[in-house]
Structures are given as C-alpha cells and as structure tokens.
Amino acid sequence: MIELRNLTRHYGEVTAVNDVSLTVQTGQIAVLVGTSGSGKTTLLRLINRLVQPSSGQVLIDGADTASLPVHHLRRRIGYAIQGDGLFPHRTVARNIATVPRLLGWPKSRIDARIDELLALFQLEPAAFRDRMPHQLSGGQAQRVGVARALAAKPDLLLMDEPFGALDSVIRAKAQSDLRDIQRQLGTTIILVTHDIQEAVQLGDRIAVMDRGRVLQYDSPAQILTQPATPFVRDLIGPTERAFRLLSLTGIGPITMPGEAHGTPIARDATLRDALAECLWSGRDALPVQGGGIVTLDALRANAAQDRQ
Amino acid sequence: MIGRLLLALAAAFALAFLLSPTSFAVLFQPLTRNGAPAIYTQASLLRLTLFHLGIVALAVLISTAVALALALFVTRPVGREFLPLARTITTIGQTFPPVAVLALAVPVMGFGTGPTLVALILYGLLPVFENALAALTGQPAKVAEAARGMGLTPAQRLWQVDLPLALPLLLAGMRLTAVISLGTATIGSTVAAKTLGEVIIAGLLSSNTAYVVQGGMIVGIIAVLIHAGFQHLERRAARATGQTD
Ligand SMILES: Nc1ncnc2c1ncn2[C@@H]1O[C@H](COP(=O)(O)OP(=O)(O)OP(=O)(O)O)[C@@H](O)[C@H]1O
Ligand SMILES: [Mg+2]
Numbered sequence: 001m002i003e004l005r006n007l008t009r010h011y012g013e014v015t016a017v018n019d020v021s022l023t024v025q026t027g028q029i030a031v032l033v034g035t036s037g038s039g040k041t042t043l044l045r046l047i048n049r050l051v052q053p054s055s056g057q058v059l060i061d062g063a064d065t066a067s068l069p070v071h072h073l074r075r076r077i078g079y080a081i082q083g084d085g086l087f088p089h090r091t092v093a094r095n096i097a098t099v100p101r102l103l104g105w106p107k108s109r110i111d112a113r114i115d116e117l118l119a120l121f122q123l124e125p126a127a128f129r130d131r132m133p134h135q136l137s138g139g140q141a142q143r144v145g146v147a148r149a150l151a152a153k154p155d156l157l158l159m160d161e162p163f164g165a166l167d168s169v170i171r172a173k174a175q176s177d178l179r180d181i182q183r184q185l186g187t188t189i190i191l192v193t194h195d196i197q198e199a200v201q202l203g204d205r206i207a208v209m210d211r212g213r214v215l216q217y218d219s220p221a222q223i224l225t226q227p228a229t230p231f232v233r234d235l236i237g238p239t240e241r242a243f244r245l246l247s248l249t250g251i252g253p254i255t256m257p258g259e260a261h262g263t264p265i266a267r268d269a270t271l272r273d274a275l276a277e278c279l280w281s282g283r284d285a286l287p288v289q290g291g292g293i294v295t296l297d298a299l300r301a302n303a304a305q306d307r308q
Numbered sequence: 309m310i311g312r313l314l315l316a317l318a319a320a321f322a323l324a325f326l327l328s329p330t331s332f333a334v335l336f337q338p339l340t341r342n343g344a345p346a347i348y349t350q351a352s353l354l355r356l357t358l359f360h361l362g363i364v365a366l367a368v369l370i371s372t373a374v375a376l377a378l379a380l381f382v383t384r385p386v387g388r389e390f391l392p393l394a395r396t397i398t399t400i401g402q403t404f405p406p407v408a409v410l411a412l413a414v415p416v417m418g419f420g421t422g423p424t425l426v427a428l429i430l431y432g433l434l435p436v437f438e439n440a441l442a443a444l445t446g447q448p449a450k451v452a453e454a455a456r457g458m459g460l461t462p463a464q465r466l467w468q469v470d471l472p473l474a475l476p477l478l479l480a481g482m483r484l485t486a487v488i489s490l491g492t493a494t495i496g497s498t499v500a501a502k503t504l505g506e507v508i509i510a511g512l513l514s515s516n517t518a519y520v521v522q523g524g525m526i527v528g529i530i531a532v533l534i535h536a537g538f539q540h541l542e543r544r545a546a547r548a549t550g551q552t553d
Contacts, residue, residue, distance in 0.1 A: 050457055074459030085454030089472045089549035099458050132550045148458075 007056035016042040018212035031199040034209030078149035082160040084141040086133040093129040099152040117147040138165040159191040246272035258293040260285040339518035359502040367428035379440035402434035424496030432485035439481030443474035476546040483538035
C-alpha cells in the first residue's frame with residue numbers, strides 16, 4: 001500500500017504539486033490524468049524521491065520513504081520515464097538488466113528474465129537482445145523502457161505515459177498485457193496518461209489533476225457518472241462518457257436466456273462491443289458464445305441505471 | 309580509402325627513414341651547402357623519436373588525468389562553484405607561452421626532461437578540460453533521470469553512464485592535446501630534453517636546412533598519424549556508445 005500525505009512541491013512561484021493526499025492499495029492501478037503541466041510527472045518523481053517534497057510524506061507499506069537510502073528505495077520501485085531514457089551505450093539486454101545487476105542477481109536468472117520480458121512485449125529476443133537503442137523504433141524503445149522498469153519485479157511501478165508512442169493495435173495489446181502482468185505479480189502501479197480511455201480501461205482508481213491539485217480520486221465509474229467539478233467533466237469528455245461507461249462493464253450481467261440470429265459475440269466482450277455490433281449489423285439482439293443473448297433493450301436499460 | 313593509403317605510405321616512409329636515415333641522404337643533399345652532411349648523425353634519429361614520443365605520451369596522459377579530474381570535480385554538486393576558477397587555470401595554462409614555462413622551471417628543476425614535461429602538461433590541459441566539461445554537462449537529461457530513477461549511486465552513474473558517454477569527446481580533446489604537444493615538445497631541446505627538437509636546433513645553429521627539414525618532417529608525419537589514429541578511436545567509441553551522427 002502506498003500513501004501520499006499532503007505532498008507539496010514548489011518551484012519558485014509555481015506550485016507543481018499542491019497538497020496531494022491519496023492512497024493506492026497493494027495490487028491496484030492508479031491512473032493520473034490531467035492537462036499538460038498539471039503536475040503528474042512531478043507527483044511520480046516525488047514518490048521515488050527524484051524530487052524532494054517541499055512538505056508532506058510518502059509512505060510505502062506504512063514506512064516513510066524519507067527514512068530509506070534513496071538508491072535502495074529506487075531499486076524497489078520500477079520507473080518507466082516519459083519518453084524512454086534508455087542508455088544509448090548499452091544493448092537492449094544490458095538496459096533491461098540494469099536493476100537486476102544492481103541487485104546482484106545471478107547471470108542465468110538475468111538472462112532468462114530478459115528473454116521473458118522481451119517476448120512479453122512482442123520483441124523477438126534473438127532479434128532484439130543485442131540491438132543498440134538507436135536501432136529501435138520509438139515504440140520499440142518505449143516497450144524496452146517498460147520492460148526495464150519491470151525487470152527486477154518491483155512491488156511498485158511508476159509509469160509516465162508508457163504507451164504514448166505506440167500505434168493503436170500494439171497499444172491495446174500492451175495495455176492488456178500490463179493488466180495481466182499486474183494481476184499475475186500483484187504489482188501496484190501508478191501510471192500517468194493523457195488518454196482518458198486508457199485511464200478508464202486500466203485504472204482501479206483515477207486521479208484527475210489540475211494545476212498541482214488532485215480534484216477527484218475515484219473509481220472510473222464514479223469519475224464518469226459523478227464528476228466532482230466542471231473541469232473533471234470536461235476532461236473526460238461528456239459526449240464520450242456513455243461509451244466509456246459501456247466499455248467498463250462486461251456483457252455478463254445483462255446476458256439473458258434466449259435465441260438470436262447471426263454471428264455470436266464473445267463471452268468476455270464489453271457492453272460497448274455489444275452496442276457497436278448491434279448498430280453495425282442492424283440487429284436488436286445478439287447471441288452470446290456458449291449460450292444466451294444480449295439485447296439492445298437490455299443495453300438501454302443498463303445505461304439508464306448508470307444515469308441515476 | 310585514398311586517405312588511408314596516403315597515411316599508410318606516410319607511415320611506411322617515416323619508418324624506413326628512421327630505421328635507415330642515411331639511405332635517404334640523396335633526398336636531403338640539395339638542402340645542404342658547402343658539403344655539409346645531409347643527415348643528422350650525432351644521435352640516432354630513431355632514439356630521439358622514441359624519447360620525443362615518450363615525453364609527449366606522458367604529458368598527454370597527465371594532462372588528461374588532471375583535466376578530467378578537474379572537469380569531474382566542477383560538474384559534481386560540491387565543486388560547482390569552482391568552475392570559473394578551473395576555467396581560469398586551464399586557460400592560463402594554454403596562454404602562458406611554453407618557452408616562458410621552461411625558463412621558469414629550469415632554475416627549479418634543472419636541465420632535462422622535467423621542465424619540458426611541465427610545460428607540455430600545462431599547455432595541454434585546456435582542450436581536454438573543455439571537451440570533458442562539454443561531454444559531462446551535455447548528456448541527455450532523460451538518461452541521467454533514468455539512471456537516478458533506477459537507483460544507481462553517484463559513483464555508479466559516473467562509471468557506468470557519464471564516463472562511457474563522455475568518451476568520444478574526451479578522445480577528441482586528447483587528440484588536440486597530443487597534436488599540440490608533439491610540435492611543442494621540440495622546444496624542450498633548448499633545455500636539454502631529448503626530443504626531435506635537437507635535430508632542428510642543430511640545423512639552425514649550423515645553418516643546415518637539411519637538418520631542420522628532416523626534424524620537422526618526422527614530427528609532422530607523426531602528428532598526422534596520431535591525429536588519424538585518435539579520430540579512428542573517436543569514431544569507434546561514438547559507434548559503441550550509440551552516438552553516431
Ligand atoms: N525542475 C523544474 N523546475 C521548475 N519548474 C518545474 C520543474 N519541473 C516541473 N516544473 C513545473 O511544474 C509544473 C508541473 O510539471 P510536470 O512536469 O509535473 O507536468 P505534467 O503534468 O507531467 O505535464 P505533461 O503532461 O506535459 O508531461 C509545470 O508548470 C512545470 O513547468
Ligand atoms: Mg509529464
């Protein structure tokens with residue numbers, strides 16, 4: 001569990017982070033969203049002490065991080081920086097091996113970990129292990145950056161716009177992989193993004209930041225249905241809200257017994273997928289793989305419920 | 309390609325000349341007057357060349373060590389305020405004439421190699437210092453941030469990140485220092501250091517142009533070779549550190 005208590009950081013006249021308090025439970029993903037310059041990066045850097053707070057505390061599992069030697073603290077916290085920040089003079093493999101080597105892992109374990117991570121991020125180990133960073137595309141470099149942050153299996157992972165340079169296909173894949181990895185390892189993640197859809201899909205909690213303050217820290221559904229301020233409402237985009245909400249829920253709860261025609265929809269599809277399929281194929285009801293149906297009426301009734 | 313060929317030819321010529329200077333007497337004969345000898349034979353040219361190179365190598369190594377240590381010091385938090393002072397010292401080292409250094413050092417150190425070494429070291433500080441400074445301060449902010457964020461200690465950052473990335477520029481500074489020192493070392497012979505300057509001075513004293521030319525020629529060819537050698541190393545270091553342009 002990680003707790004931020006009244007964190008504040010001034011830069012001269014600017015208050016980059018202003019009295020931020022929030023708690024991220026172990027194994028959860030907290031997503032920071034907000035306009036450019038709202039203090040997201042500074043908040044992340046306060047957590048691993050790349051920036052010293054002007055006031056306030058960061059507690060990890062109850063222990064004040066100010067009491068730990070910074071380099072020990074940082075080796076326990078994975079950090080994928082905005083852009084990629086790979087070491088230009090080291091191969092992909094050596095970059096990924098950075099923290100495990102600092103921690104003194106045996107070579108065989110490091111090598112296995114490198115290949116495991118490369119494969120996980122769709123980078124053929126044999127082809128990428130020995131490449132230099134300047135031989136990678138922007139998206140590949142970014143994935144190596146995330147792999148490097150994950151290398152030593154940190155309990156806490158800080159990610160600053162980790163998927164910014166990825167195309168939509170790889171991005172979706174990277175997001176679901178991150179979810180899987182996170183569930184598997186129980187890693188706590190604090191992730192910064194500009195993409196509200198990404199925040200809604202990945203976040204257990206979303207923190208909306210504006211000019212150094214956290215305006216609202218809530219579950220995605222809460223943020224979407226009950227924005228705390230007009231700023232939050234505008235940021236999430238009122239016209240997109242209905243679709244984002246639909247994408248949060250699987251079709252399970254509204255699946256009912258019955259028969260329908262046409263191509264069936266996957267059991268783990270979201271309400272948004274179901275609505276899109278109804279509209280696109282002009283059907284009022286869709287069969288669900290493995291039995292049952294989803295109807296347009298049920299979708300509408302569900303949306304009406306959310307509105308209240 | 310042609311450049312390499314010329315370098316190889318120059319190297320072969322210099323080597324052949326040093327191993328058997330008298331075989332090249334006909335080349336230098338036209339530069340002599342009144343039947344003076346065409347080739348300097350009071351001392352072995354090869355030996356003089358090796359001494360000359362030895363002094364220069366030692367001076368470059370020491371200048372590099374001192375200048376790099378200074379650059380590292382003024383780029384750490386503790387030493388930041390000494391940057392103007394370090395700049396002044398290295399600039400004075402470069403602007404103070406080496407001849408004057410010799411004149412001042414001889415009374416203290418006596419004749420021989422010592423004063424020459426001091427003059428060369430002072431003269432060579434500036435290029436290495438300025439290049440090391442540029443390399444250490446010009447590193448991408450993201451790389452430094454990543455290194456800190458992953459928990460490298462200051463010493464680990466220095467050895468594993470800062471110095472490897474600074475290597476190409478550092479080598480460029482050493483190249484300038486080496487080439488400058490190679491020429492400047494000749495004046496060491498005025499205070500009895502064993503360098504190729506001995507040949508040139510003997511030529512000047514006896515009005516024998518052949519001596520002056522052969523002394524200058526050897527120094528010149530070696531300077532060109534060393535320049536090319538360093539450039540080769542710089543390119544390799546740049547490639548190895550992913551800093552190819
Ligand atoms: N080292 C610094 N010195 C001075 N001001 C800074 C420094 N770092 C950040 N700031 C200021 O603090 C504010 C917050 O910056 P921060 O980088 O945290 O924003 P951000 O939310 O990450 O923005 P973006 O989405 O563009 O990355 C900005 O006004 C920025 O100019
Ligand atoms: Mg940022």
